[in-house]
Amino acid sequence: MLKDYEQLIYEQIERMVDTFINTEHLTKMDFIKKAFFSAFDLIQEAEKGSYYELMEGYYRPIVSKGYRQDLLMQLKFKEEESFMDYVCDDIINIKSYSQYVETRSNTQFSDEMIELFKGLGTYEPFYTMYAPVIVDKKMLGIICLDNFKEKPFSDLSLKILKFYAQMISNFYTLLLAKEKEVKNNQEIVMALVSAIEINDVYTKGHGRRVQYFSTELAKALNLSKDEISDISTAALLHDVGKIGISKEILNKPDKLTDDEYDIIKLHPTYTKQILENISNFQQVVNYAYCHHEYYNGKGYPRGLKGDEIPLGAQIIMISDVYDALTDDRAYRKAFTKVKAIEMIRDNSGKMFDPSIVDVAIDVFTRNEKNYILK
Ligand SMILES: [Fe+2]
Numbered sequence: 001m002l003k004d005y006e007q008l009i010y011e012q013i014e015r016m017v018d019t020f021i022n023t024e025h026l027t028k029m030d031f032i033k034k035a036f037f038s039a040f041d042l043i044q045e046a047e048k049g050s051y052y053e054l055m056e057g058y059y060r061p062i063v064s065k066g067y068r069q070d071l072l073m074q075l076k077f078k079e080e081e082s083f084m085d086y087v088c089d090d091i092i093n094i095k096s097y098s099q100y101v102e103t104r105s106n107t108q109f110s111d112e113m114i115e116l117f118k119g120l121g122t123y124e125p126f127y128t129m130y131a132p133v134i135v136d137k138k139m140l141g142i143i144c145l146d147n148f149k150e151k152p153f154s155d156l157s158l159k160i161l162k163f164y165a166q167m168i169s170n171f172y173t174l175l176l177a178k179e180k181e182v183k184n185n186q187e188i189v190m191a192l193v194s195a196i197e198i199n200d201v202y203t204k205g206h207g208r209r210v211q212y213f214s215t216e217l218a219k220a221l222n223l224s225k226d227e228i229s230d231i232s233t234a235a236l237l238h239d240v241g242k243i244g245i246s247k248e249i250l251n252k253p254d255k256l257t258d259d260e261y262d263i264i265k266l267h268p269t270y271t272k273q274i275l276e277n278i279s280n281f282q283q284v285v286n287y288a289y290c291h292h293e294y295y296n297g298k299g300y301p302r303g304l305k306g307d308e309i310p311l312g313a314q315i316i317m318i319s320d321v322y323d324a325l326t327d328d329r330a331y332r333k334a335f336t337k338v339k340a341i342e343m344i345r346d347n348s349g350k351m352f353d354p355s356i357v358d359v360a361i362d363v364f365t366r367n368e369k370n371y372i373l374k
């Protein structure tokens with residue numbers, strides 16, 4: 001008997017721990033559902049419950065258990081009129097509260113609301129327990145659990161709910177910081193794209209076209225969402241290091257001397273130096289830095305070979321070469337699409353990893369070069 005009880009406790013602890021590990025890839029909704037149902041499971045007095053989120057000035061239920069969905073979803077509470085007392089300065093000070101709701105004062109709620117309470121069963125007396133979700137002194141959500149069997153919530157249940165509210169607050173905080181960082185990075189990226197295009201007339205639009213082909217190729221190779229996103233950004237910025245190369249060399253109409261070519265070869269290193277200062281760009285830097293490495297080891301700057309070259313960089317490289325071949329250069333006219341594809345096929349196993357060449361050619365054939373980006 002004791003064994004069963006112990007087993008149950010272990011299972012509950014395991015579920016609780018599972019809720020809060022490996023959360024980084026969860027969407028906000030998935031995380032809230034996971035946390036809400038886990039709290040509901042652990043708190044024995046909970047019979048029904050709901051989680052409200054602040055949306056456009058109202059707290060609205062987004063997850064619930066036990067209540068009639070069609071009725072619950074009609075509930076909304078004005079931000080400035082609701083739950084004001086529970087706001088606190090930081091996550092550590094979040095508290096949980098329990099209350100016995102004996103009567104709903106008729107003056108406080110509209111007739112419509114009272115009808116809703118009646119339908120939901122919350123016009124009758126019940127015990128309720130709730131805890132706010134706080135970020136930057138603002139209440140972004142509230143988790144509520146209810147009991148209709150005259151059973152008050154224990155101190156342990158209050159502690160558990162407080163813990164969950166703090167964890168959800170933490171999740172929101174991290175998520176908002178991440179969103180802010182992504183937005184800041186996007187602004188930096190767009191500023192860098194403008195800088196590239198001002199510096200080098202021949203590569204105007206080149207970054208965007210390489211981004212387009214690389215993203216299509218990464219999708220065709222079934223890469224993950226995060227990998228596609230990093231490849232896309234790296235492709236857009238792969239030549240940003242050309243800012244550090246003189247315009248005379250970049251736009252020279254004649255053949256480059258060996259010394260000038262050595263200077264051009266510095267641009268992936270400059271790209272790395274510029275991008276490595278942006279937070280969370282490790283993978284983007286890695287892909288962009290390697291975009292002139294060849295499969296046979298004869299590329300630059302490091303002469304990496306085969307699998308040493310990250311797949312993201314190989315994707316950008318083949319797209320870069322295709323775009324360069326089909327574009328006018330200072331020293332030559334664009335090759336036709338057919339000729340460019342033939343040249344790419346000839347370089348399979350030399351410049352390019354043979355395992356991506358067929359898929360890449362398929363992507364280039366299917367997608368017309370987008371001349372709007374010229
Ligand atoms: Fe380049």
Ligand SMILES: [Fe+2]
Pocket residue numbers: 206210238239320
């Ligand atoms: Fe390029």
